[in-house]
Amino acid sequence: MSPRTSAGVTLVVSLVVGAGWLATGVPATAQPPAPIYPADPPPQCSGGAFSGTQLLPIPGDPTAYQVCAGGLPQEIDHCPNGTLFNAAAAQCTPNGQDVAIPNISVDSISEQGDTINVNVTYSGTGMNSATVQLSDVLPTNLSAHGETSDLIADGNSHCVVVAVPAGQFFAPPWVLQPGEQVHADTQLYINGAPIHGASNGQVLTVNEPAPCSAPAGPQGPPPQGVTRWNGGWRSGGNSAAATLVLQSIDPTLTGTIVVQGNGVDCTADWTEIYRYSDNSRLVGARVTQGACSNNQWKVTVDQNRVSATDTVDPGSSLTLTRA
Numbered sequence: 001m002s003p004r005t006s007a008g009v010t011l012v013v014s015l016v017v018g019a020g021w022l023a024t025g026v027p028a029t030a031q032p033p034a035p036i037y038p039a040d041p042p043p044q045c046s047g048g049a050f051s052g053t054q055l056l057p058i059p060g061d062p063t064a065y066q067v068c069a070g071g072l073p074q075e076i077d078h079c080p081n082g083t084l085f086n087a088a089a090a091q092c093t094p095n096g097q098d099v100a101i102p103n104i105s106v107d108s109i110s111e112q113g114d115t116i117n118v119n120v121t122y123s124g125t126g127m128n129s130a131t132v133q134l135s136d137v138l139p140t141n142l143s144a145h146g147e148t149s150d151l152i153a154d155g156n157s158h159c160v161v162v163a164v165p166a167g168q169f170f171a172p173p174w175v176l177q178p179g180e181q182v183h184a185d186t187q188l189y190i191n192g193a194p195i196h197g198a199s200n201g202q203v204l205t206v207n208e209p210a211p212c213s214a215p216a217g218p219q220g221p222p223p224q225g226v227t228r229w230n231g232g233w234r235s236g237g238n239s240a241a242a243t244l245v246l247q248s249i250d251p252t253l254t255g256t257i258v259v260q261g262n263g264v265d266c267t268a269d270w271t272e273i274y275r276y277s278d279n280s281r282l283v284g285a286r287v288t289q290g291a292c293s294n295n296q297w298k299v300t301v302d303q304n305r306v307s308a309t310d311t312v313d314p315g316s317s318l319t320l321t322r323a
Contacts (some may be wrong), residue, residue, distance in 0.1 A: 222301040231320030266290030
């Protein structure tokens with residue numbers, strides 16, 4: 001449930017067959033007419049020299065996708081078990097479900113010996129590598145590049161240090177020093193293809209004190225049986241009280257949530273869509289009361305806390321504690 005209004009438009013197309021068509025006999029040996037709308041053709045790469053890397057769906061095979069590089073077709077790959085290709089996100093997602101676009105951010109930059117350590121926090125599913133491009137904020141065209149692979153793609157936030165060889169930053173007149181301002185461009189990838197929207201550009205100061213620390217993980221298994229949780233909902237500077245009753249955790253998470261206050265009054269049923277782990281689930285919210293819209297939440301449950309983030313609007317969140 002997301003306390004926001006939405007309007008849907010339904011397009012209804014009717015095909016009317018005239019009576020004159022029905023009066024015409026069809027020979028017994030005639031073949032059935034060809035379908036009016038033939039099957040979708042195989043995906044075509046754009047052919048543009050500067051089109052970069054694209055991932056396109058393969059009609060008829062929800063696990064397959066065509067890799068295009070520089071506008072030209074490359075190999076055809078298949079998604080791992082348990083995932084399907086999501087054309088809108090251009091990535092493999094659990095059972096093809098829409099999930100939040102993976103995100104990445106730089107926490108700090110520090111210089112240690114012959115390398116520059118770029119502390120990066122990332123989250124999301126599907127990706128398996130990340131790159132960092134550092135450049136001088138002054139127009140000197142000096143830059144350096146680092147990358148890391150084997151990312152954990154389970155939808156949770158993780159922290160990793162990307163090491164950039166300091167030697168790539170050219171010698172004086174510009175050398176990376178404590179206090180320098182550096183522009184950091186980061187990007188997440190799936191099988192070498194950049195994930196649309198999963199990039200970040202920031203200007204940071206070398207040796208910033210911000211540590212590279214991922215959010216604390218769940219503390220113990222979630223409680224069983226019917227449980228009640230109280231807390232709040234926040235979105236775009238707005239907030240309201242929230243109450244959650246979980247009817248079940250296993251085999252699937254089900255419950256009812258109520259958000260009330262500051263002009264918001266909504267109730268929705270929660271039903272698990274996908275299970276990342278015992279503590280982490282993808283949940284669909286179906287509104288049963290109030291002017292809100294159905295949505296999906298990435299939910300983390302432990303012994304004493306429930307937290308959730310809207311998969312489409314990460315600025316909308318829930319934080320609750322066990323009553």
